[in-house]
Amino acid sequence: RLYDRVRGVLDGEIGVLSRPRTPEVVVRAAAADFAGDEAHLRHAIDGLPKRYLRNAGPEQLAAHARLLQQHQDGLDVDVRPGPVGSTQVLSIVAADRHRLFSDVVGVLATHRVDVLEARVFTHEDGTALDWFVVEPPSTITWDDVVTDLGAAYRGELDVAAAVERR
Numbered sequence: 001r002l003y004d005r006v007r008g009v010l011d012g013e014i015g016v017l018s019r020p021r022t023p024e025v026v027v028r029a030a031a032a033d034f035a036g037d038e039a040h041l042r043h044a045i046d047g048l049p050k051r052y053l054r055n056a057g058p059e060q061l062a063a064h065a066r067l068l069q070q071h072q073d074g075l076d077v078d079v080r081p082g083p084v085g086s087t088q089v090l091s092i093v094a095a096d097r098h099r100l101f102s103d104v105v106g107v108l109a110t111h112r113v114d115v116l117e118a119r120v121f122t123h124e125d126g127t128a129l130d131w132f133v134v135e136p137p138s139t140i141t142w143d144d145v146v147t148d149l150g151a152a153y154r155g156e157l158d159v160a161a162a163v164e165r166r
Helices: 002-010 023-033 038-045 050-055 058-070 100-110 142-153 159-165
Strands: 075-081 088-095 114-122 127-135
Touching: 038 058, 050 114, 058 075, 058 088, 058 127, 075 142, 088 100, 100 114, 100 127, 100 142, 100 159
Parallel strands: none
Antiparallel strands: 075 088, 088 127, 114 127
């Protein structure tokens, strides 16, 4: 029974929100934040799993669509204010590969960034969209984190060794 409910949530058949919010409502609201271009917004998010629209609000959807639209090669990162207090939302788009998620989490750990939530999606074209709600230390320098994320993605940073040194 639990399996069926979890599968229903992940497949987008069972909503988990306290208020009804259909994917169409989210897309229309996001289009306003995406220069009003709903066709380009839809093109950017087509191919993501159905459950994505059950998790993303309009602002997040617009930010992710921009990341997906601009993504060419390597790793693209977006950092925005989070839902409460000192939290921030970190979104990453990259060609999916083995250990991408663990490398990202390892880099965040080396910078002492607390991960409060993580959501991972893969576009049907193989592009990963990883989205984190984090609480960074007050001394965070996101440029350093982004540099290390890029180095880890390219295989130039031994993440396991960096975590051990932490």
